Amino acid sequence: MKSLFALAYAVALVACAEGDAKTKMLDDRTAAISAYGYSDESHTDVTQTMFNEASRQALARGYRYFQVLQAKVSTSIGAVRQSSATPSASDVQSHRSITIPAEGRPRGNMLVRFHKAGEISPDQPGIFDAQKVLR
Numbered sequence: 001m002k003s004l005f006a007l008a009y010a011v012a013l014v015a016c017a018e019g020d021a022k023t024k025m026l027d028d029r030t031a032a033i034s035a036y037g038y039s040d041e042s043h044t045d046v047t048q049t050m051f052n053e054a055s056r057q058a059l060a061r062g063y064r065y066f067q068v069l070q071a072k073v074s075t076s077i078g079a080v081r082q083s084s085a086t087p088s089a090s091d092v093q094s095h096r097s098i099t100i101p102a103e104g105r106p107r108g109n110m111l112v113r114f115h116k117a118g119e120i121s122p123d124q125p126g127i128f129d130a131q132k133v134l135r
Contacts, residue, residue: 019046019106021053029114030069031057037106043073046108054112055130063114068126073108 019037026032035049050071058066115127122129 019049021049023053023057026111028061029063031112031114033057033110033112035108035110043075043106043108046073046106047071050108050110051128051133054110055128055133058112058114058130059134061114062116063130064117065115065120065122065127065129066112067115067120067124068128069111069113071108071110073106075106 019035021033021035024032024034031054033050033053035046035053037046037049054066054068058064120127
């Protein structure tokens with residue numbers, strides 16, 4: 001019983017470690033992904049949440065790659081709005097972040113297109129391997 005409780009607790013901690021993301025399919029290959037973090041998370045955390053969601057959606061639909069068509073991450077703090085430019089792969093991989101006040105809540109939107117292996121060159125800029133993102 002203790003091990004079952006410990007497993008449930010560990011799963012709950014992992015689930016809380018990432019912000020929330022939602023996906024709306026615009027057609028069979030294109031998705032709009034929105035995500036938000038918690039007040040102690042940075043823009044990079046929200047960006048990683050969106051990349052993870054895009055990867056999960058790609059793999060669940062039988063695609064290997066996704067292409068970021070458009071992305072924006074911002075923080076709403078009352079009437080003040082902080083924004084960062086479209087996040088790049090190096091931003092995600094190097095864990096660059098923008099620190100935000102505790103009251104702020106980072107949000108992001110990303111438009112992606114899914115591709116199967118062989119349909120697109122994975123070496124092109126803006127193309128991400130869904131399996132590698134989730135490692």
